[in-house]
Amino acid sequence: MGHPLLELADRLWEGAEGIEGHHPVGFTGDLIDFGDGLAFLPSFANVTAFDTSEGLVLIDTGGFVISSMVHERIRGWSKSPLHTAIYSHGHVDHVFGVPHFEAEDGPPPRVVAHEGVNARFDRYALTAGYNGVINARQFQLPELDFPTDFRRPDETFRDRLDLEVGGERFELHHARGETDDHVWTWVPGRRVLCCGDLFIWATPNAGNPQKAQRHPRDWALALREMEQLGAELMLPGHGLPLVGAERVRAALSDTASLLESLCEQTLELMNRGATLDEVIHTVSAPQELIDRPYLRPVYDEPEFIVRNLWRLYGGWHDGDPSHLKPAPAAALAAELAELAGGAGRLAERARELATAGELRLAGHLAELALQAAPASASARSARSEVNRMRAEAEASTMSRGIFSWAAIEIPQEREP
Numbered sequence: 001m002g003h004p005l006l007e008l009a010d011r012l013w014e015g016a017e018g019i020e021g022h023h024p025v026g027f028t029g030d031l032i033d034f035g036d037g038l039a040f041l042p043s044f045a046n047v048t049a050f051d052t053s054e055g056l057v058l059i060d061t062g063g064f065v066i067s068s069m070v071h072e073r074i075r076g077w078s079k080s081p082l083h084t085a086i087y088s089h090g091h092v093d094h095v096f097g098v099p100h101f102e103a104e105d106g107p108p109p110r111v112v113a114h115e116g117v118n119a120r121f122d123r124y125a126l127t128a129g130y131n132g133v134i135n136a137r138q139f140q141l142p143e144l145d146f147p148t149d150f151r152r153p154d155e156t157f158r159d160r161l162d163l164e165v166g167g168e169r170f171e172l173h174h175a176r177g178e179t180d181d182h183v184w185t186w187v188p189g190r191r192v193l194c195c196g197d198l199f200i201w202a203t204p205n206a207g208n209p210q211k212a213q214r215h216p217r218d219w220a221l222a223l224r225e226m227e228q229l230g231a232e233l234m235l236p237g238h239g240l241p242l243v244g245a246e247r248v249r250a251a252l253s254d255t256a257s258l259l260e261s262l263c264e265q266t267l268e269l270m271n272r273g274a275t276l277d278e279v280i281h282t283v284s285a286p287q288e289l290i291d292r293p294y295l296r297p298v299y300d301e302p303e304f305i306v307r308n309l310w311r312l313y314g315g316w317h318d319g320d321p322s323h324l325k326p327a328p329a330a331a332l333a334a335e336l337a338e339l340a341g342g343a344g345r346l347a348e349r350a351r352e353l354a355t356a357g358e359l360r361l362a363g364h365l366a367e368l369a370l371q372a373a374p375a376s377a378s379a380r381s382a383r384s385e386v387n388r389m390r391a392e393a394e395a396s397t398m399s400r401g402i403f404s405w406a407a408i409e410i411p412q413e414r415e416p
Contacts, residue, residue, distance in 0.1 A: 003030075003032050004030070005029050005030065005032055005042065005240055005241075006032065006240070006241065006243065008022065008240060009240035009241060009242065009243070012201070012240065012293055012294070013242075013247060013293060013294065014293075015293045018293070018296075019201055019202065019293060019294070019296050019298055020296070020298055020395065023298060023299070023397070024200050024201040024202050024236075024238045024239030024240075024298075024299070025044075025200065025202075025238050025299050025397065026044050026139075027042050027044070027238070027239065027240075028042055028043050028044060028066075029042040030042075031073050031074075031076070031077055032241065033077060034233070036190075037050060037051035037052065037078075038050055038051075038190065038192070039051075039074075039077050039078075040235050040241055041070060041073055041074065042240065043062055043063075043066060043069065043070050043073075044062075044063050044065070044066060044093050044238075045060055045062070045063055045091070045093035045094045045237055045238060046060065046235065046236065046237055046238060046239075047059070047060050047061060047062055047070055047074070047097070048060070048194050048235045049074055049077065049078065050165075050168060050187070051077075051078045051080050052080075052083070052165050052166025052167065052168045053166035053167060054083050054165050054166035055080050055081045055082060055083030055084075055109075055165070055166070056074070056078060056080050056081065056082045056083055056084075056101075057083060057084045057085075057086070057163075057165050057166075057168065057170065058074070058082065058084070058085045058086065058097070059086050059088060059185055059194040059196075059235070060085075060086070060087065060088050060094040060095070060097075060196075060237065061085050061087075061094070061095060061096065061097025061098050062093075062094075062096055062097035063092060063093035063094065063096055064092050064093075064096040064147050067096040067097040067099075067100060068100060070097050070100075071097055071100035071101065081101070081104070081106040081107065081109070082098070082101035082102075082109040083109060083110065083165055083166070084109065084110045084111075084112060084163065084165055084170075085097070085098050085101075085109055085110070085111045085112070086111075086112050086113070086170070086172065086183065086185060087111065087112070087113035087114075087117060087153065087183065088182065088183050088184070088185070088194070088196030088197065088237055089113075089114070089117070089120075089178065089179040089181050089182045089183065089196060089197065090113070090116075090117040090120035090121060090124075090150075090179065090181050091178075091179065091197075092124070092146070092147055094237065095117075095150060095151065096147075096150075096151070098111055098151045099151055110154050110155060111151060111152070111153045111154050111155070112153055112154070112155045112156070112157075112161065112163065112172065113153035113155075113156055113181070113183065114156060114157065114158075114174050114181040114182070114183050115156040115157065115158055115181075116179075116180050116181030117152070117153055117156065117181045118152060118153070118156070119181075120179070120180075120181055121150040121152060123212075124146065124147070124148065124150070125148045128146040128147070128148045129146070131146040132144045132145060132146035134210040134211070137210070137401050137402060137405040138208075138210060138397065138398065138401040138402075139397070139401060140400070140401055140404050140405075157172065157174070158174065159173075159174050160172060160173055160174065168187065168189060168190075169187065169188060169189055170185055170186075170187055171185065171186040171187075171188065172184075172185050173185075173186065173222075173225070175198065175218060175219070175221070175222030175225075176215035176218035176219070176222075177197070177198050177204075177206070177214070177215055177216075177218060177219035177222055178196075178197045178198070178204070178205050178206065178214055178219070179197075179212075179214075180213070180215065182196055182197070182198065182222075183196060184196050184198055184222065184226060186226075186229055186231070190233070191229075191230065191231055191232040191233065191245075192231065192232070192233045192234075192235065193226060193229060193231035193233070193234045193235070193248065194234075194235050195226060195234055195235070195236050195237070195252075196236070196237045197236070197237040197238060198219060198222055198223060198226070198236075198237075198255075199223070199234065199236045199239075199242075199251055199252065199255055199294075200236055200237065200238040200239050200299065201236065201238065201239030201240065201294045202238075202239070202294070202295065202296055202297070202298050202299045202300070203258070203285075203290070203295055203296065203297040203298070203299065203300050203301060203302060203305075203396075204216070204219060204255060204258070204259060204300065204305070205299055205300045206219060206259065206300065206304075206305045206308060207300050207301065207302075207303070207304025207305035207306070207307060207308040207398075208300055208304065208308075208398060209304050209307070209398055209402065210398075210402075213308065213311065213312060214305075214308045214312075215312065216259045216262060216263055216305055216308065216309060216312075217259070217260075217263045219259055220255075220256040220259040220260045220263065223252045223253075223255050223256035223259070224252075224253075224256050226252050227249055227252040227253050227256065230245055230249075231245065231248045232244065232245045232248070233248070234248045234251065234252075239294075251294055254289055254292055254294075254295060255294075255295065257286070257289060258285060258286065258289045258290070258295060258302075259305070261285065261286050261289070262283060262285060262302055262305050262306055262309065263309060265282075265283040265284075265306075266279055266283050266306050266309045266310065266313075267309070267313065269282060269283065270310070270313060270314055274319070275318060275319030275320060276307070276310050276314075276318035276319055276320075277318065277319070277320065278319075279306060279310060280303055280306050280307060280310075283302075283303075283306045284302070285302035290302070296395070297395060297396050298395055298396060298397065299396055299397045299398065300396060300397075300398055301396045301398060301399065304398060329371050330371045330372070330374075332368075332371075333367075333368040333369075333370075333371035333372035334371075334372045336368055336372070337368065337369065337372035337373065342373075343368075343369045343370075343372040343373035343376050343378070343379050344369075344373075344376065344378050344379070346365045346366075346368050346369035346372065346379070346382075347365075347366065347369040347376070347378045347379045347381075347382035347383075348378075348382075349365050350362045350363075350365035350366035350369060350382045350383075350386050351382055351385065351386070353365065354366075354385070354386045354389050354390075359386070359389060359390050359393060362386045362389075362390075363386055363387065363390060366379075366382045366383045366385075366386040366387070367383065369382055369383070370382075370383045370410070374410075380410055383406065383407075383410070384406075384407045384408065384410075385407075387403045387404070387406035387407040388403075388404075388407040390403040390406075391403035391404040391407060
């Protein structure tokens with residue numbers, strides 16, 4: 001194929017290499033020049049560049065940590081002024097590169113996004129502390145200062161917007177999926193599809209436990225719409241390009257089928273009156289789809305998508321009446337510890353269960369032991385040990401991040 005990253009994409013698709021060794025979220029690499037004024041830059045969140053006669057059009061612009069690197073690499077490929085930047089959505093790994101181009105001489109660039117992006121930026125400013133905490137946890141960082149200042153769009157749209165720059169047509173389509181402000185871009189003259197994060201070489205990020213609502217059913221509908229385009233090159237927001245109409249169609253179709261199956265199973269159980277506990281332990285992803293090299297649960301997981309569907313359609317109550325107005329967690333833990341013979345016995349049993357491979361049960365008992373006796377060295381070490389084992393047993397970024405955090409951080413008592 002001529003470029004090492006395209007050759008890697010081919011090996012990943014064929015299963016000759018596993019996506020686990022080339023995680024699509026956080027992957028960086030050399031710019032791919034497809035020729036004829038089209039380039040693709042893997043950079044945590046990818047950037048696609050079109051060099052037109054009127055200037056550059058960028059699909060996404062780089063994250064707040066590495067946007068200067070993105071600018072440098074794009075400038076190594078083209079000196080054309082930035083004409084238009086299109087945000088595929090408002091996540092902070094996609095929207096921070098424009099100021100680097102604005103600092104150059106020349107006419108100011110135009111930023112285009114869905115109308116929901118501004119509300120997202122407002123919410124990020126309100127919850128910057130929370131977002132710093134959960135993203136540090138998710139990506140196993142020591143700390144993270146979440147941004148509160150954003151380059152906002154100059155032009156927004158609701159459902160669809162067609163742009164023409166330098167004789168090149170860009171068709172922008174809104175689709176609720178990973179976010180409510182998501183946009184995918186179709187460039188018909190090139191048969192190029194820029195799908196944003198609607199495909200990321202992994203189980204869709206439709207269930208992230210610590211983030212805002214996702215929309216799996218709408219996501220699947222968007223994938224089906226894109227499937228009909230006949231795209232010959234798909235450039236995703238994370239992961240490597242897909243070359244060839246057959247591969248593009250298969251990737252979109254299989255991802256849609258996975259989401260559709262999870263939606264159908266979950267809604268069927270909900271409509272029968274099942275509790276959340278029943279739903280999450282009954283619904284399962286079709287194994288033949290999860291086994292696809294581009295749908296492995298290395299970032300998000302089907303179980304978390306099911307929980308997000310429950311939150312979307314059923315609210316926060318899980319069907320257990322004791323959870324409607326629960327006792328404080330510490331009070332329940334103290335009562336159970338007394339029944340069990342003390343927090344030390346809970347901690348001991350947690351270790352036994354973990355050693356036997358019963359990691360879910362072990363996690364419950366280790367947490368109860370610590371809640372019942374926060375100062376207990378035995379309870380603290382059991383929580384750390386069990387969660388370390390849980391992290392080691394997980395494949396997804398979401399699970400590893402939370403369990404790794406729990407293995408090293410002991411909750412502090414807070415004033416009521």
